[in-house]
Amino acid sequence: MSIYFDNAATTVCGETAAQAVYTAMKEVYGNPSSVHRLGQKAAVVLDRARSDTAKVLNCEAKEVYFTSGGTEADNWAIRSAARTGALKGKKHIISSKFEHHAVLHTLNALEKEGFEVTLLDVYSDGLVRVDDLADAVREDTALVTIMYANNEIGTVQPVAEIGALCRLKGVIFHTDAVQAVGHIPVDVKRDNVDMLSLSAHKFHGPKGVGALYVRQRTPLNIFIEGGAQERGKRGGTENVPGVSGLAAALTEANERLEENAAKTIAIRERLVNALLEIPKSRYNGDPTKRLPGIINFCFEGIEGESLLLKLDAAGICASSGSACTSGSLDPSHVLLAIGLSHEVAHGSLRLSFNERNSVEEADFIIKTLPTIIEKLRSMSPVWEKIQKGGK
Numbered sequence: 001m002s003i004y005f006d007n008a009a010t011t012v013c014g015e016t017a018a019q020a021v022y023t024a025m026k027e028v029y030g031n032p033s034s035v036h037r038l039g040q041k042a043a044v045v046l047d048r049a050r051s052d053t054a055k056v057l058n059c060e061a062k063e064v065y066f067t068s069g070g071t072e073a074d075n076w077a078i079r080s081a082a083r084t085g086a087l088k089g090k091k092h093i094i095s096s097k098f099e100h101h102a103v104l105h106t107l108n109a110l111e112k113e114g115f116e117v118t119l120l121d122v123y124s125d126g127l128v129r130v131d132d133l134a135d136a137v138r139e140d141t142a143l144v145t146i147m148y149a150n151n152e153i154g155t156v157q158p159v160a161e162i163g164a165l166c167r168l169k170g171v172i173f174h175t176d177a178v179q180a181v182g183h184i185p186v187d188v189k190r191d192n193v194d195m196l197s198l199s200a201h202k203f204h205g206p207k208g209v210g211a212l213y214v215r216q217r218t219p220l221n222i223f224i225e226g227g228a229q230e231r232g233k234r235g236g237t238e239n240v241p242g243v244s245g246l247a248a249a250l251t252e253a254n255e256r257l258e259e260n261a262a263k264t265i266a267i268r269e270r271l272v273n274a275l276l277e278i279p280k281s282r283y284n285g286d287p288t289k290r291l292p293g294i295i296n297f298c299f300e301g302i303e304g305e306s307l308l309l310k311l312d313a314a315g316i317c318a319s320s321g322s323a324c325t326s327g328s329l330d331p332s333h334v335l336l337a338i339g340l341s342h343e344v345a346h347g348s349l350r351l352s353f354n355e356r357n358s359v360e361e362a363d364f365i366i367k368t369l370p371t372i373i374e375k376l377r378s379m380s381p382v383w384e385k386i387q388k389g390g391k
């Protein structure tokens with residue numbers, strides 16, 4: 001038995017998407033650049049995937065560029081906007097302290113190339129403040145990149161307001177919407193977005209495929225030199241199976257957005273209410289400005305990694321904010337950004353779920369988790385200290 005509550009890391013590929021991938025591989029195997037009938041059949045499938053994706057985002061098909069995933073889309077958008085800015089002497093970029101590493105590490109690289117980066121504070125509610133952004137924008141700001149929804153704590157940023165401010169100031173606005181697309185309504189026009197990243201495997205599509213939306217007239221650099229694919233900006237034979245799967249999964253997710261969210265929120269509220277009953281527990285991030293399916297809790301006196309191992313032994317797949325697995329003992333930069341101490345941030349648990357999870361699974365977690373936490377605490381010197389200190 002395994003209970004999968006790690007959907008922010010990746011999701012299972014859905015039936016519709018898997019079928020679309022299979023059909024594209026076995027039947028529509030021509031190269032979209034070929035003039036013959038099999039090539040043209042593939043070109044039609046590719047065009048269809050692009051227009052289906054555009055429909056969901058409320059943009060034109062020609063504003064959609066397919067990529068190898070969210071990481072590539074983030075790299076491409078940020079590097080392109082930085083280059084464009086530099087040509088006009090603008091070498092300042094604004095982002096936030098709790099972005100995904102695909103964004104933060106790209107910004108680090110640009111800093112080494114002479115760009116100046118301002119990272120906005122994230123408040124204890126897991127949100128940035130539009131006023132802070134207004135204060136940070138300068139004459140030489142080339143780009144604002146702020147994520148739509150956070151992948152560790154699930155909070156949803158005031159994206160439309162951020163976008164409106166950027167438009168007013170004439171600054172390019174990119175948003176990493178990898179956790180938002182397919183889960184909450186995203187509309188590039190309403191949200192005043194110039195560039196937006198998404199990734200198929202976060203909404204029941206295949207892995208290794210994503211897209212970058214680029215608003216018309218927003219300059220976009222060539223990312224991969226080669227053929228004329230992706231409007232001459234990203235060479236290489238298109239991943240027709242991947243983009244077919246992406247479009248199928250996205251269309252399905254969009255059709256069922258409200259229904260899926262309602263189901264997911266019911267699971268979320270059940271979990272939250274139960275986990276708040278655990279002594280010295282803390283629910284991270286604003287309780288309402290959030291995605292349906294990501295919650296993050298800290299349990300004092302607990303080590304996140306040990307908790308994950310015990311949960312795994314009980315058949316529950318979850319995640320912790322701590323980055324021990326990636327070779328670092330530092331707690332998550334996201335939890336530190338919202339003001340948690342190292343000690344508290346170490347005891348974090350992320351549960352991420354969706355409409356494919358059941359209330360029964362949630363109840364199993366509700367039944368299992370308190371016992372594991374009690375056991376871990378009974379062995380923890382830190383917990384002993386916390387209790388003696390009466391904190």
Ligand SMILES: *Cc1c(COP(=O)(O)O)cnc(C)c1O
Pocket residue numbers: 008009068069070071072100102147149150151176178179199200201202208209210
């Ligand atoms: C998963 C994720 C990414 C990376 O997407 P990939 O397709 O795995 O490269 C980027 N940003 C956020 C917020 C994510 O959750």
